[in-house]
Amino acid sequence: MGRTFFIKTYGCQMNLYDEGIVRELLKREGLVATKREEEADFLLILTCAVRRHAERRALGFLSSLVRLKRNHPTKRIGILGCLARALGEKAFAYGADFVLGPDEYRKLPDIIRTEGKGTANEIPTDETYDDLHPEPNGITAFLSIMRGCNNFCAYCIVPYCRGRERSRNFNQILKEAKGLVEKGVKEITLLGQNVLSYKSEAGDFLALLKELNAIEGLQRIRFLTSHPKDFSFPLIEGIANLIKKGKVCPEFHLPLQSGSNKILSRMGRKYTREEYLEKIRYLRLLLPDCAITTDILVGFPTEEREDFQLTLDMVERIRFDFAYMFKYSERPYTKARFLTPKVSEEEKQERLSLLITIQNRITKEKCEETIGKVFPVLIEEIREDGAQGKTPQGKFVIIPEQKNGITVGETYPVKIERLVGWTPIGNLLLSSENKEEK
Structure with a gap:
């Protein structure tokens, strides 16, 4: 197995998208993703700085990686994203080996080749990562x-x-x-x-x-x-x-x-x-x-x-x-x-x-207010206990004990029968009852 990386992401949807960019760059470099910190050569934290709470969570996780590195000194730790930009070289005092702001990810392969040392924290005026398309995970x-x-x-x-x-x-x-x-x-x-x-x-x-x-x-x-x-x-x-x-x-x-x-x-x-x-x-x-x-x-x-x-x-x-x-x-x-x-x-x-x-x-x-109404639900997942999807308005709906004949990625009319907490629970309508409300 070649060199490996682990990435933990905090913050907004943009950071989740940026995680896909980072993964694509590292994949092109020949690195393999792992789900366990212990197995990774490069430990990456993609951070948020919008609120102090998000900053503290990221730094807390960084501390756990620093402790892991004490027993595995060849591992390299990287701080990426908005907190990396805000901290700059101060991140080294927290135990990071390299620091990359949110518009410097293209330099990550160069840092990997130099065994994970350095910083790249400018804001290019034209970077949009147009040629890097993250791989989707699901529908x-x-x-x-x-x-x-x-x-x-x-x-x-x-x-x-x-x-x-x-x-x-x-x-x-x-x-x-x-x-x-x-x-x-x-x-x-x-x-x-x-x-x-x-x-x-x-x-x-x-x-x-x-x-x-x-x-x-x-x-x-x-x-x-x-x-x-x-x-x-x-x-x-x-x-x-x-x-x-x-x-x-x-x-x-x-x-x-x-x-x-x-x-x-x-x-x-x-x-x-x-x-x-x-x-x-x-x-x-x-x-x-x-x-x-x-x-x-x-x-x-x-x-x-x-x-x-x-x-x-x-x-x-x-x-x-x-x-x-x-x-x-x-x-x-x-x-x-x-x-x-x-x-x-x-x-x-x-x-x-x-x-x-x-x-x-x-x-x-x-x-x-959704109880008794019918919504077109796009099915995103089928589990042992049924199916799950979203309405056009973005509400997650669970369809319990109805998974036979349902296909992920298809849209079905679902009547909302009750709530569990805030989550609507619905029944799939038969084709003869196919009356969708948007």
């Missing part, structure tokens, strides 16, 4: 359409770690999408810090969606994340028209972050609560059955109780299908570090707990 796949971010929100480290926004080549995206379909992929999720700002000489985001929609064999298209400031009414109309044609899914992730105009302004979000509400209203007018998810940040510096109450008001009024909810975490390089007064950790935790309680109730109620 769903991520597809990055851009890298970096130009928004520089006051709390966010991403532009400092991933650089300025760069859109991938239009035709290369289509080529990768067609290649995924040829390998059995039925559903593609387009990735970018703000996919709505995608732009190339061949067209914008809506033009890209239209071309992807025409790919034969591709059943579903999702995308994230969308910035509310770029979610214009003409764009909402254009996406809604494509959804009605069947492939683009009626699922939107629109990070709210705060319901207070004061806090939104200090965050640098470039929209108001009124503008956000109006876009949600128009979206639901055109697509009454769409799912809307969000991100919410509590305890941002200068957030007062009244600001937090405005966020709770937005949550109750909009009724998100799901929300990712976090306490503000101070990050290096960001403008928010200098804002005062700070919110105490105790107050942040109290606000977060209340927000989670309210949103969890709403999420449960939204799931209960």
